[in-house]
Amino acid sequence: MSGLTNLPTRIQGLVLAGGKSSRMGTDKGMIDWHGKEQRYHVADLLMPFCEQVFISCRSDQQKGIAIGYRTLADQIQNCGPFGGLLSAFKLQPEVAWLCVACDLPMLDLQAIDFLITNRDTNSVATVYQNMDDGLPEPMLVLWEPAAYPLLLASFESGNTSLRQVLLYSSVNLLTPEDPGVLTNVNTPEEVAAIRLKINL
Numbered sequence: 001m002s003g004l005t006n007l008p009t010r011i012q013g014l015v016l017a018g019g020k021s022s023r024m025g026t027d028k029g030m031i032d033w034h035g036k037e038q039r040y041h042v043a044d045l046l047m048p049f050c051e052q053v054f055i056s057c058r059s060d061q062q063k064g065i066a067i068g069y070r071t072l073a074d075q076i077q078n079c080g081p082f083g084g085l086l087s088a089f090k091l092q093p094e095v096a097w098l099c100v101a102c103d104l105p106m107l108d109l110q111a112i113d114f115l116i117t118n119r120d121t122n123s124v125a126t127v128y129q130n131m132d133d134g135l136p137e138p139m140l141v142l143w144e145p146a147a148y149p150l151l152l153a154s155f156e157s158g159n160t161s162l163r164q165v166l167l168y169s170s171v172n173l174l175t176p177e178d179p180g181v182l183t184n185v186n187t188p189e190e191v192a193a194i195r196l197k198i199n200l
Contacts, residue, residue, distance in 0.1 A: 009121060010095040011142070013046035013053035014072070014088050015039055016081045017061070017102040028185065029055075029102040033198065039102045043069055045109055049116055050098055056084035081138070082151070082160040089148040096121075101139035103184045105194050111181040115142055120172035124150060127171050131179040136171060138162035139184060 017029035017039040029039035036044075039055055046053045054072040055065055062071045075090060076083035081101065088097050098116070100107065111128075119126045124147045130137040141162070147169070154165050176182060185191050 011050050011098050011116070012088070012092060012095050013043070013050035014085065014097050014099045015042045015046065015053065015055045015102055016084050016099065016139070017055050017057050029057075031105075031185075031191065033105040033194075038105065040066060040069060042100055042102055042104070042107065045107065045112060046098060046100065048109070049112060051095075054088065056088065076155070079155070079160045082155070082162055085143065085162065086151050086155060089143075089145075089151060093148050094145055096145060097143045099141050099143055101184065103186065104139060104182065105185060105198065106178075106181045106183050107140070108181060111140070111176065111178065114177055115140065115174065118172070118174055123172040124169040125166060125171045127166055127173060128176045128182060129173050130182060131176065136163060136166035136173060137182050138166060140182065141166070 030037045032038070034041045043053045043055055052070060054070045056072050056074065057065065059073040062073055065071050072084070072088060072091065074083045075087040079086070081099075085097065085099055088099070098112070115126055115128065119142055121144055124144055126142040127136045127138070128140055129135070147165070150165055150169055154160070183194065185194055
């Protein structure tokens with residue numbers, strides 16, 4: 001794996017765990033897929049590649065985050081993942097942010113390593129292609145500092161879709177080695193199906 005020592009510039013990690021999980025009926029970040037809550041599992045996956053890893057959450061969630069994990073409360077309310085990422089860039093605009101959703105139970109170290117190994121610092125972001133629709137997958141992205149002004153401009157225009165920002169920016173679009181790592185879960189039925197796949 002590429003590891004922290006081979007990274008050309010600083011990368012911070014961001015686990016997107018601030019959603020209300022209305023379709024799921026329970027907090028997706030708290031589901032235990034791999035022996036611990038998924039928000040912590042994803043944070044642990046990011047740690048070998050990042051200087052620091054933050055769990056992006058609502059302010060009312062902060063007290064519930066386990067000791068030993070850094071939190072970053074959304075400064076922009078009701079904007080979903082977009083607000084979490086924009087809050088991260090407001091904190092540290094000069095770094096790249098490896099941004100990962102907490103509802104990717106099949107995510108592994110290999111997928112993260114492949115993304116970083118194939119990083120293009122001259123692009124706004126390095127991102128996987130969703131093989132179902134051919135579009136950039138916004139829930140696993142390495143955003144370069146150049147993305148910050150674009151995100152701000154998008155927010156000011158009323159657009160808070162990360163995928164739209166990716167679609168209209170110069171990005172490094174990668175084909176995933178294993179498309180299954182991008183599988184996300186939003187409903188109890190999807191949880192049951194994934195548990196069968198990973199024998200839980």
